[in-house]
Amino acid sequence: MTRRHNRTRAERGIPEATVARLPVYLRALHSLQERGVATVSSEELATAAGVNSAKLRKDLSHLGSYGTRGVGYEVEYLVYQISRELGLTQDWVVAIIGVGNLGRALAGYGGFASRGFRVAALLDADESVVGERISGLTVRHIDDLESVVAEQGVSIAVLATPAAAAQSLCDRVVAAGVTSVLNFAPVVLSVPEGVDVRKVDLSIELQILAFHEQRKAGGPGEGGWAGELDGPGDRPRGEGPPGTKQYIEAVEA
Amino acid sequence: MTRRHNRTRAERGIPEATVARLPVYLRALHSLQERGVATVSSEELATAAGVNSAKLRKDLSHLGSYGTRGVGYEVEYLVYQISRELGLTQDWVVAIIGVGNLGRALAGYGGFASRGFRVAALLDADESVVGERISGLTVRHIDDLESVVAEQGVSIAVLATPAAAAQSLCDRVVAAGVTSVLNFAPVVLSVPEGVDVRKVDLSIELQILAFHEQRKAGGPGEGGWAGELDGPGDRPRGEGPPGTKQYIEAVEA
DNA sequence: CCATGTGAACTAATTCACAGCG
DNA sequence: CGCTGTGAATTAGTTCACATGG
Numbered sequence: 056m057t058r059r060h061n062r063t064r065a066e067r068g069i070p071e072a073t074v075a076r077l078p079v080y081l082r083a084l085h086s087l088q089e090r091g092v093a094t095v096s097s098e099e100l101a102t103a104a105g106v107n108s109a110k111l112r113k114d115l116s117h118l119g120s121y122g123t124r125g126v127g128y129e130v131e132y133l134v135y136q137i138s139r140e141l142g143l144t145q146d147w148v149v150a151i152i153g154v155g156n157l158g159r160a161l162a163g164y165g166g167f168a169s170r171g172f173r174v175a176a177l178l179d180a181d182e183s184v185v186g187e188r189i190s191g192l193t194v195r196h197i198d199d200l201e202s203v204v205a206e207q208g209v210s211i212a213v214l215a216t217p218a219a220a221a222q223s224l225c226d227r228v229v230a231a232g233v234t235s236v237l238n239f240a241p242v243v244l245s246v247p248e249g250v251d252v253r254k255v256d257l258s259i260e261l262q263i264l265a266f267h268e269q270r271k272a273g274g275p276g277e278g279g280w281a282g283e284l285d286g287p288g289d290r291p292r293g294e295g296p297p298g299t300k301q302y303i304e305a306v307e308a
Numbered sequence: 309m310t311r312r313h314n315r316t317r318a319e320r321g322i323p324e325a326t327v328a329r330l331p332v333y334l335r336a337l338h339s340l341q342e343r344g345v346a347t348v349s350s351e352e353l354a355t356a357a358g359v360n361s362a363k364l365r366k367d368l369s370h371l372g373s374y375g376t377r378g379v380g381y382e383v384e385y386l387v388y389q390i391s392r393e394l395g396l397t398q399d400w401v402v403a404i405i406g407v408g409n410l411g412r413a414l415a416g417y418g419g420f421a422s423r424g425f426r427v428a429a430l431l432d433a434d435e436s437v438v439g440e441r442i443s444g445l446t447v448r449h450i451d452d453l454e455s456v457v458a459e460q461g462v463s464i465a466v467l468a469t470p471a472a473a474a475q476s477l478c479d480r481v482v483a484a485g486v487t488s489v490l491n492f493a494p495v496v497l498s499v500p501e502g503v504d505v506r507k508v509d510l511s512i513e514l515q516i517l518a519f520h521e522q523r524k525a526g527g528p529g530e531g532g533w534a535g536e537l538d539g540p541g542d543r544p545r546g547e548g549p550p551g552t553k554q555y556i557e558a559v560e561a
Numbered sequence: 562c563c564a565t566g567t568g569a570a571c572t573a574a575t576t577c578a579c580a581g582c583g
Numbered sequence: 584c585g586c587t588g589t590g591a592a593t594t595a596g597t598t599c600a601c602a603t604g605g
Contacts, residue, residue, distance in 0.1 A: 072574060078515040082494060097587070105496040109576055116588055124582045124587045141515050142522030149514070156416050160409035166494060166511035171518065211517055234524060235517040237510075241335060241419060243358040251520045253513045257490075258419035260506045261402070262331040262394050264464055264488040265424065267504045269395030271487060325596060349564065361564095362598055369566055377565045377605050 069140070073114045077137050079104045080111070084134045096127035143171040150209045150233075152224055153216035154179040154187075154194050157239055161215055162190045175207040180220070197224070204231040211235045218242045225252075322393070326367040330390050332357045333364070337387045349380035396424040403462040403486075405477055406469035407432040407440075407447050410492055414468055415443045428460040433473070450477070457484040464488045471495045478505075 083103035087095055097115075101108040115121060115128070118140050122128045138144055149167065151158050154177050161167075167174050177189060180197040187194045195203060203209065212228040214221050214236060221240035228236065229250055236252045238244055241259075244252050269275060336356035340348055350368075354361040368374060368381070371393050375381045391397055402420065404411050407430050414420075420427050430442060433450040440447045448456060456462065465481040467474050467489060474493035481489065482503055489505045491497055494512075497505050522528060 070574070074516055074519050075512070077519075078509075078512040079496065081515075083496070096585090103496070105498070107576080109578090110574090112586095112588060113575080120588070122587050125585045126583075127586070140519070140528050142518040142528065143515065145522070147514075147518050147521065156409075156413035160413045161510065163409050164510060167514075170511065170515070172511075172514050210521055211514065235521050237513055237517060243332065243336070243356070245358070249524070251517055253517055255508055255510065255513060256331075257414065257417060257508065258423060258425075259328070259331040260490055260508060261400075261420075261425050261464065262334070262396065262423070263327055264490060264504055264506055265395040265400050266327050266330075266393070268400065268463055268488050269398075271502070275393050275395065323596070350566095351564080360598080362600090363596090365564090365566060366597080373566070375565050377603070378563045379605075380564070 069117045073117050074141075076104070076106065076110075076114055077141055079106075080114070081134065081137045081141070081143075084130055084137070087130050088134060092130055094127050095130055095133075097122070100128065138171075145171065147172050147211055148175045148207055148209045149173060149211045149213060150176040150178060150200075150203060150207070150228075151213045151215060152178050152197070152200070152228070153214060153220075153239075154181075154184050154189065155215065155217075158215040159189055161213060161239075162192065172211070175209060176203045178203065200224075200227055201231045204228065204233060209233055211237065213237045213239070214244075215239045322370045326370050327394075329357070329359065329363075329367055330394055332359075333367070334387065334390045334394070334396075337383055337390070340383050341387060345383055347380050348383055348386075350375070353381065391424075398424065400425050400464055401428045401460055401462045402426060402464045402466060403429040403431060403453075403456060403460070403481075404466045404468060405431050405450070405453070405481070406467060406473075406492075407434075407437050407442065408468065408470075411468040412442060414466060414492075415445065425464070428462060429456045431456065453477075453480055454484045457481065457486060462486055464490065466490045466492070467497075468492045 080100065083100060084095075086103070087100075097108040097112045101111040104111065112122075115133075118136055121133055121136050135144075149172050151161055151174060154162070158177065158179070162174060162177055166172075174190075174192065177192050177194045178197050178200055179185060179194055182196070185194050185196045204212075209228075209231075210233060212225075212233045212235070214224060214228075216224055218240045221238065221242050222244055225236055225238070225244045225246065229246055234250050236244065236246065236250065238252055238254045239256075241256055244254075246252055333353065336353060337348075339356070340353075350361040350365045354364040357364065365375075368386075371389055374386055374389050388397075402425050404414055404427060407415070411430065411432070415427060415430055427443075427445065430445050430447045431450050431453055432438060432447055435449070438447050438449045457465075462481075462484075463486060465478075465486045465488070467477060467481075469477055471493045474491065474495050475497055478489060478491070478497045478499065482499055487503050489497065489499065489503065491505055491507050492509075494509055497507075499505055
């Protein structure tokens with residue numbers, strides 16, 4: 056919040072929206088780097104990252120003044136600066152909790168190893184998967200969670216468990232000292248101050264798409280304005296507007 | 309922006325931030341419903357959804373006036389209204405493109421079927437998986453993409469392919485008439501006006517966590533302010549500050 | 562009397578537009 | 584001259600706080 060030195064810039068506090076875009080810029084830069092491009096303008100990089108150039112420049116300006124006026128940005132240098140800002144110049148030890156379909160997919164995901172993330176452990180409660188070897192790691196029993204976290208120095212836990220198990224496992228990893236959690240289970244996790252949680256939720260994404268899809272087709276419901284004037288009083292109870300699937304009964308997965 | 313009728317509320321145009329939270333509220337409501345709760349206050353629901361109550365009320369107010377002052381919201385009714393707003397009172401036909409680890413995990417994900425999303429097809433380019441049966445569906449060859457989209461009336465495509473294939477497959481599904489894409493490949497997709505794309509990106513999420521994790525440990529880089537005073541001129545070229553992993557060489561996954 | 566619904570105040574994020582530097 | 588970097592203007596989102604109505 057308050058400045059605590061004479062920091063020339065960056066000044067402790069990059070906007071969250073900017074932080075969320077830095078990885079995108081970084082990926083675009085890597086791709087340029089592979090193609091042997093040495094220098095890039097804000098316009099070009101912005102296009103590659105799918106944003107407009109003003110936003111890109113403003114974002115980068117939060118890190119410092121790393122461009123050259125009249126020229127652009129040196130790709131390699133910018134890659135380094137963004138990597139450093141994101142904390143990718145050091146390794147982060149990751150544990151994946153839950154080795155179902157998703158956990159396996161994550162364990163095999165190349166993107167982990169490539170950028171400073173080292174998967175050090177796979178854990179599961181199911182005896183029948185414990186001991187199995189996946190992507191070079193032996194699945195360990197969830198009882199070992201605390202010792203694994205301590206021994207390996209895990210700082211990021213990836214939760215790929217059923218919803219019902221997520222909160223209590225989250226509590227355990229946090230108690231064991233993990234301060235960042237990436238949650239794939241469809242639940243809202245509560246964690247103490249100082250612990251960061253990020254959520255990846257397929258079904259939420261689909262529902263957002265459905266909203267826009269419906270809108271393209273014209274208004275909510277089937278015929279557009281079912282229930283328009285219903286103040287409390289003429290509420291549909293137990294049935295939707297004619298022709299619609301009624302309510303939603305299925306259980307959460 | 310300007311009102312264009314005497315619409316009592318909703319007024320065409322729910323803020324994007326609100327849309328993104330509606331699925332969370334919906335999930336919390338379903339969970340209350342399962343526990344037999346009939347009525348809920350904004351305070352309770354907000355807690356369950358992990359937001360504050362003012363935000364929840366403001367969000368719901370964009371849909372209409374569905375609460376009762378002094379009492380709260382009727383769970384069942386609110387479930388219905390949010391579902392309708394999100395377009396979940398109708399079925400959406402989904403095709404999953406790419407049947408690797410991730411595609412399989414997605415195909416088996418219960419959250420699909422449960423809320424108005426019907427996976428109608430699995431497609432892959434790899435001959436060795438074509439014909440395989442997964443979660444009740446036979447994997448079809450990617451050559452059939454256009455006909456599958458047309459026959460099944462697919463409106464949402466889920467891309468779970470390698471990065472290199474994503475854009476051209478995206479082009480194909482869009483050309484075939486799909487107007488919503490959920491992209492798991494680590495690339496920025498470009499699509500024509502009117503097509504919605506949402507991105508789920510593991511490695512971005514991890515990088516955001518790393519940023520905050522690093523911050524907890526105190527400042528970027530190892531020793532805090534490597535390159536502090538470097539205006540252009542004394543840039544590190546080809547090496548990072550002492551002791552840091554240098555640059556990032558690995559390829560994108 | 563209590564919890565919703567909402568103007569008003571505030572904070573964050575985006576976009577504009579141009580000064581200024583290489 | 585061409586591009587970055589950035590104040591200023593705008594727009595979006597959040598939070599406050601309370602009038603309102605069941």
